[in-house]
Amino acid sequence: MPGPVRVARLLETLGINPETVLVIRNNTLVTHDERLEEPDTIEIRPVISGG
């Protein structure tokens, strides 16, 4: 996805409920207002477990 884009906008575009994931940039957590840039590597990690 092209940047820059804020985390909240990225999740909205992908249809992901922000309550259900962590967003991690270069091994560090980021808040929903953080701006992500083109070269950033982003992990969207699900946090919901079914047990």
Place this chain on the structure above:
Amino acid sequence: MKCRRCKAPALIDVRRHNAAFCADCFVRHCQEQVRRAIDGFDMIQPGERVLIAVSGGKDSLGAWELLVDLGYETDGLYLGLGIGEYSDSSGRYAREFAAARGLKLLEVDIPGEYGFDIQTAAATVRRPPCGACGLSKRHLFNQAALEGGYDVVATGHNLDDEAAVLFGNVLRWDAEYLGRQYPVLPAAPGFVRKVKPLVRLSEREMAAYCVMRGIDYIVEECPMAEGNRHLAYKEALNTLEQKSPGAKANFLFSFLERGHERFVADAETERGELTPCTVCGSPTTGEVCAFCRMGERVRGRDGA
């Protein structure tokens, strides 16, 4: 976003508290929530020995770390469920966590010690896999705690887990289960006290806590849980939470404060007289307890 406490750049926002935190302040926030849960519900007394049920996931490993941080004498118990690569992998995370911190991890391997795995057991007794798994965990954690002389069993059930269970119980208006749903189940003859110290922390907070503390946990979901009702309840509650931050906590804690007491009598009425299981000695309403019955059926000893 700035940390609510120290104004440093924040790493995690928690909309339910209308707050964001840096790493250090967030770890303190988690410790405070666990302390508040333990004290508020009289979960653990000073000097008591705690056995924590660990799965290799974020909640149980995070709970173990938090209990140790708060000064509790805590050993872990990992159950090998025989769920293929998932069990192999989750066991590795639990062992590595304990070894890195010099903590004691007990292990029970269900296929090795009881001759069945969860998937086969579930198919044999025609229960969903999560039902057979939950039954095995409740039985074996209690048994290990009694044998090891522990005062209390702690589990990693978090705010989302408890809200989802409540949601399911309310959908069915299951009065017996509503009467039993509480963050502390008191000790009774043959049963160790059970506590849920993460009841004030969400799944997202626990995952963030693990990332910030450098706790490696199994991120993959248990393959048996895919499509279960519990996940559907969580999805519904998270849809509400997104529109109305704090909805899950309000739902759960309003019930605990104002609703639970109304169902306690239903739970007590449903509990029949308990006698020792003729196989393992655990208290049961029948001759043989549900766990031993399941094992016998899987091994074909009762001709089923």
